[in-house]
Amino acid sequence: MLGHRSEQEEEAALTRLERNRTLTLLMRLQTLYEARWILVVLLVLGTLSLLISSWLTLIFVLLIFYVFVFFRDPERVAPVDPEIVVAAADGVVVEIAESEESEVVRQTMRRVAIFLSVFDVHTNRAPIDGRVVYREHRAGLCLDARNPECSLKNESMTWVFENPRATLVVRQITGAIARRIVGWARVGDSLHKGERFGMIRFGSRTEIYLPLSATVLVKLGDRVAGGSSPIARLS
Secondary structure, three states, rough: OHHHHHHHHHHHHHHHHHHHHHHHHHHHHHHHOOOOOHHHHHHHHOOOOOOHHHHHHHHHHHHHHHHHHHOOOOOOOOOOOEEEOOOOOOOEEEEEEEEOOOOOOOOEEEEEEEEOOOOOOEEEOOOEEEEEEEEEOOEEOOOOOOOHHHHHHHHEEEEEOOOOEEEEEEEEEEOOOOOOOEEOOOOOOOEEEHHHHEOOOOOOEEEEEEEOOOEEEEOOOOOOOOOOOOOEEOO
């Protein structure tokens, strides 16, 4: 009986592993799918440049290589500790401050802002295990993502992740170069910590709003990796 139960558990574990691998592959393909028109245009122009100059062709080859690098989507391992909050994006921590979150929670929270350069991975990942209870796009400007005013004035998409321990707000914000915010998750989806929920194209800012009771584990200037770097511990 015990052996039979063990075989069932092993089969279930293999099924979950296969499902996770499939989801990971689909997400990576989805990330690359966002680059489809950019690649098509560069490939056409690169082909035409063969008739003009080999140096011009080399430039297009380098641009195509950069697009593949920009849309890379490495796998990340999130800490299992349920009290740990991970970075929602790759980049550099440019702000840690108490701020009024006026769109959803409508209370003072601790904001950790991450600036994504054009060389960073731009996939955004869930900071905690939780359910998406809010998602809203807002039109706006495209100020430099390092400017604190961009949080209020730039185009953005706001997300709320909720679990029994906390409610966290994540805001994807466009920058001077970034002009497209992509959301893959939907309201009602349950995501694991580190699971992909969207991306921003070509330089941007991602903000995580934490409860004031949370302990921030990063400092200004720290470089973090989305989905794996701890940025805070919940009370």
